[in-house]
Amino acid sequence: MSADGVLLQTDALRKEFGGLVAVNDVDFTIPRGAIVSLIGPNGAGKTTFFNMITGVYKPTSGRVVFDGTDVTGKPPHYVTERGIGRTFQNIRLFKEMTALENVLVGMHARLKGGIVRSIARTPGLRREEREAKERARELLALCALTGRANRYAHSLPYGDQRRLEVARALATAPKLLLLDEPTAGMNPQETAEFTGFVQRLRTEQELTVLLIEHDMKVVMGVSDRVTVLDYGEKIAEGTPKDVQGNARVVEAYLGKAAAAAMAGT
């Protein structure tokens, strides 16, 4: 499965909340090294889809295969350990921890120190902690947070909090980075910087990125492929250009009349 360059694949992934079908049998693939965007109107099921991949929700049916391993319905920490890092739509930092500590929590699964060794503070453990802190500082620097290491997360400005979420997700040493509306609340300049940052991550860190995004400029500018969800169903998939011209997508966003008007012109 992973040999043909597919990093993540979902087969007929489905989530029902009571009678509501939030995600309806979605087949979806992410090629290795790609930046893929997931778009759709509000309530289309994008975040639910995200949460199923990361193990926050258990799918009603269907399968999630990541890097050759079936991770369907596995707990979030297991999925993270396999190599999926994520950010949250509404920032969920650990507010009472410093920026550095936030990043260190991200490394949890990558650190070996056990309880007895932590209490005894063996030389090996101290080295591990020191290296972890160095790495955390590097990640903070990468996300333009140099000098913010010892600030409490809740005291950081909004843009810094957004980038800290990314730094924390990167600390989990992911192969696939899931960004849930990362540019929400950013101004155009910040958004442009962020877009460049995501592209740099792909090339420098060899990451694959799945992006949920509302800002079409970002989506069209950065993505290799775009998938469109509406009412839980996949209505279109392809390159940004393909999707832009797709009648069903226009209909989903602007209504039937607009789609008809577009078809008429």
Next chain:
Amino acid sequence: MSERFWAALARVGWTEVRWQGLPSWQRRAVKMGVVGLVAVVVLAPLYGFDAAAYLAFLTVAAIYVPDWGRFRFGRLVLPAAVLALCVAYPYYLGSMPKLPIFKAFPTMTTAFTMTIFVMMALGLNIVVGYAGLLDLGYVAFYAIGAYTVAWLASPQAERYNWSVNIGGVGVPPGLGGIHISIWLVLIGAACLAALAGVVIGLPTLRLRGDYLAIVTLGFGEIVGVVATNGDCLFPKLVGHCVNLTNGSQGINPIDPPGFGHWLHDHLGLPVDFLSASNSLNLFLWAGIALCLFVIYCSLRLRDSKLGRAWVAIREDETAAAAMGVPLMRTKTWAYAIGAFMGGIAGAFLKSEQGGAFNTDFAFSFSIFVLCMVILGGMGSIWGVILGGAFLAYLNIEGIANFGGWYNATFHQNKDFTAYSYGVYGLILVLVMLFRPAGLVPSARAKAEFELGVEDQPLMDARTT
């Protein structure tokens, strides 16, 4: 109130900003000076001049005022001084002056019990303060520690004709039962309590917040009932009574701690704490030593990977899980380690008291320890130590002493100890009003309360 205070000071040229601008040691010196002045003005006319009191005051000032953090190993000065004062307590207790209102300083036995409660509070602090899991059944771990020592160092097992002696001391000749050295039993009790923490944790820790509190509250109640009815468990199932706790009779006598004759002869360690001439000193020092162990573990765990994971879970479970923190395992560890500390403390307390009785394991005990953690400051090791020591003192002596003073002064005849839980409640209310993060807030809580959470605009104002 503080606004008026500063307004008054501003008239003589001291604004709050100017005050905050002073180096911290100067601020502390002024505070100490004010306290000293008030003490002299108020107390000296009432109690006369006491050289020892001045000496004590100057000692405290010398430790408190200088900016020790600037020196190498300076951060150790305050803990080391406090430790020295605690260890030397038996030697200067007799010459301490009478305090106003509370009269005498804590007796040696009270001081020992305070160390035990400090350990309990530190154990619960791991669960409640670090991991943010509201546990109202902490008494369970106390009980397990207590009954472990009650079984492994008392004649209790004699009724089943089990007789073993592994380093047990202070056992009258001819007395059967299991008698294992208290030091070994402490390890066993701690491990058993930790195991119980895991067993209780596995079903309950899937719950969050209030639901967890309710279920642990249930466990706390169960423990009390089991202790009372534990003299005849499973009569139908087994065919005869399994006597685990000896019910309301309690299990006694429990052996005292001690090192036995061999270690006494070779290293000069005391044979048996109870019959030693400086028995009370030995118990206090052993209590302090165990406290140091628990404090050390608390500090190390706080700064470890596990400690960070606990705080992360407390802050946001979903985010913590998404960052690779296994929720169940991490929370269960918090329970187990908290229980471990409670188990040690419970076992050692019972070894000193010499008996374990069902009435010791009431639900209110859990609340009492929780009060210590909240009073001191959740997640703050130094705060919890202070809270534990203070409430333990109030419970054993403080309230009674205060009542004695009150009755004598106002010619009343009230039993204040009957209102002790009312007093704790009042203290908690006052703390919540005036120091919501506790007496000595942890750095995290302090940052949260002082800076407040910045009101983050969803849209950045700079866009327009």
